[in-house]
Amino acid sequence: MSETMPPEFWQGVEQFNSGQFYACHDTLEALWIESTEPDKSFYQGILQIAVALYHLGNRNWRGAVILLGEGSNRLRRYPDIYGGIDVEEFLNQSRELLTELQQISPEKIAAGDLGENQSLPMPKILLIND
Secondary structure, three states: OHHHOOHHHHHHHHHHHOOOHHHHHHHHHHHHHHOOOOHHHHHHHHHHHHHHHHHHHOOOHHHHHHHHHHHHHHHOOOOOEEOOEEHHHHHHHHHHHHHHHHOOOHHHHHHOOOOOOOOOOOOOOOEOOO
């Protein structure tokens, strides 16, 4: 399955995993616009999570929470492994971050104050070798 994904997808995955969330969004958005289902919603789910992490980096709690939820909901209908990606693990990590964010007030995120937990569990896209 992973050989069917275009090179730009793998570039977006690399950008995501290296924390280049805005670049990942741009890369995957270009793919998303041109693609058809089922890949279209798959790209959109990942790019929404990338934008959520971009918002989080800018201390925008609301944007991060909304897009983490939307991206996770979109990816939930995919099998555990899709397009060479461990979707199940990516969703688990994204939900863990969403849960953590929901327990931290927006004001604390805006102030950069994570309390005792000075780092949040950031999702990574794990590749599956076919």
